[in-house]
Amino acid sequence: MNATAAIGVTGLGVMGRNLARNFARNGHTVAVHNRSVGRTRALVEEFGHEGTFVPAETAEEFVAALERPRRLMIMVQAGEVTDAVIDEFAPLLQPGDMIIDGGNAHFADTRRREAALREKGIHFVGTGVSGGEEGALNGPSIMVGGSSESYDVLGPMFDSISAKVDGESCAAHVGTDGAGHFVKMVHNGIEYADMQLIAEAYDLLRQVAGYTPAEIAEVFQEWNRGRLGSYLIEITAEVLAHTDALTGQAFVDIVTDAAGQKGTGRWTVQTALDLGSPVTAIAQATFARAASGQRELRAAYAGLPGGTTPLLSRTEAARFTSQVEHALYASKVIAYDQGWKMIQDAAAEFGWKIDLGSVARIWRGGCIIRATFLDRIRAAYAADPELVSLLGEMEFAMEITDAQVPWRETVASAARRGIPVPAFSAALSHYDTLRAERLPAALLQGQRDYFGAHTYGRTDRPGAFHTHWAEPGRPETSD
Structure with missing residues (x-):
């Protein structure tokens, strides 16, 4: 298979399908793949007139269809399913290639995945996509995490498919590793x-x-x-x-x-x-x-x-x-x-x-x-x-x-x-x-010091202090 696709989308549920269509409508050749081949065929049959799609039935065909550096967007269920898809595709990629997770992943998982793939030279780009199925098709808000190098490549593509307000794109690189999914x-x-x-x-x-x-x-x-x-x-x-x-x-x-x-x-x-x-x-x-x-x-x-x-x-x-x-x-x-x-x-x-x-x-x-x-x-x-x-x-x-x-x-x-x-x-x-000028947290500090000797700060001098509550008359001590 010739490497002709600028980006690939795997996981053709409603969000994945609509994002693939959005990319195609904006002039990008899109490789499409789904675990169930029927969904891939249905997308091309129903919406093939909207742009250029390259259907792939296997992971190998899908990766082979992508231009270098490869841009592979996964749109699957967060959690173990996402890890399984990454494990399937990462061995087929090369240093400099990119895996973009456009699902609702937990940012801590994104940080973990980004660190692991970085060791292999692969950019992992955790990307928040907001706007539901309508936004995915007609222009979402896109919050991109990951390396600045990956955004240099992906930024123009995301700008092209995002919502526009006053002529400005509603896509941005917000930070490294899990920042996109956090935002x-x-x-x-x-x-x-x-x-x-x-x-x-x-x-x-x-x-x-x-x-x-x-x-x-x-x-x-x-x-x-x-x-x-x-x-x-x-x-x-x-x-x-x-x-x-x-x-x-x-x-x-x-x-x-x-x-x-x-x-x-x-x-x-x-x-x-x-x-x-x-x-x-x-x-x-x-x-x-x-x-x-x-x-x-x-x-x-x-x-x-x-x-x-x-x-x-x-x-x-x-x-x-x-x-x-x-x-x-x-x-x-x-x-x-x-x-x-x-x-x-x-x-x-x-x-x-x-x-x-x-x-x-x-x-x-x-x-x-x-x-x-x-x-x-x-x-x-x-x-x-x-x-x-x-x-x-x-x-x-x-x-x-x-x-x-x-x-x-x-x-x-x-x-x-x-x-x-x-x-x-x-x-x-x-x-x-x-x-409030003063909060009752002062009393909480006294309670904590009483039952747990957790110490407290004073308003009139620096340091941490503890009162010997069981021995009345003994002064506070500074830790």
């Missing part, structure tokens, strides 16, 4: 928080303001024209406006209230704990999904007392809707800020040099959390690459200041009525924790 993981964690916050806003408008799903859809449509403009707000309006064809009821009322997850939100929370990065809004959103699926536990709590839920008058409802908009916006800013800080913490831990403004740039299009205010986040980091928090930027800080009363009133109103708002509450508590 994609955090993207998904922010996505969990964003979706939960939106769901809580809907629940408040329904249970407090008394709006119907169709009326709330109109509210979200209006919000989407303003500072909350985003893909998730847009599709939420469509979901709420949708009527179930079988029953004629509002679609949202015939859907079970137990949300699933594929694990990336959980990975974000687990990794944040390892890093000591306080992503509380993301964590509460993840736990809210877990709680929604606990049917037996929810049944045990059913019927227990809670708050009262009197509906507001129409005039009061309009005012409350404005409060919820402020609360949603402020909470979203906090959730995104938590994600950006987590990326900063990881970069320091793993030695990555991540351009945070570039992350905002490539998330403006193609991905699930694309939103109007990402342009402002990009500008904030362009003005100050060392920015510790989004609230260090004047406009975001002013908006959070303006949101203080409505944000707190919204959370308080939910508490009085017994309506769960775990993500709203977590975002507000995070804000109050970080702005």
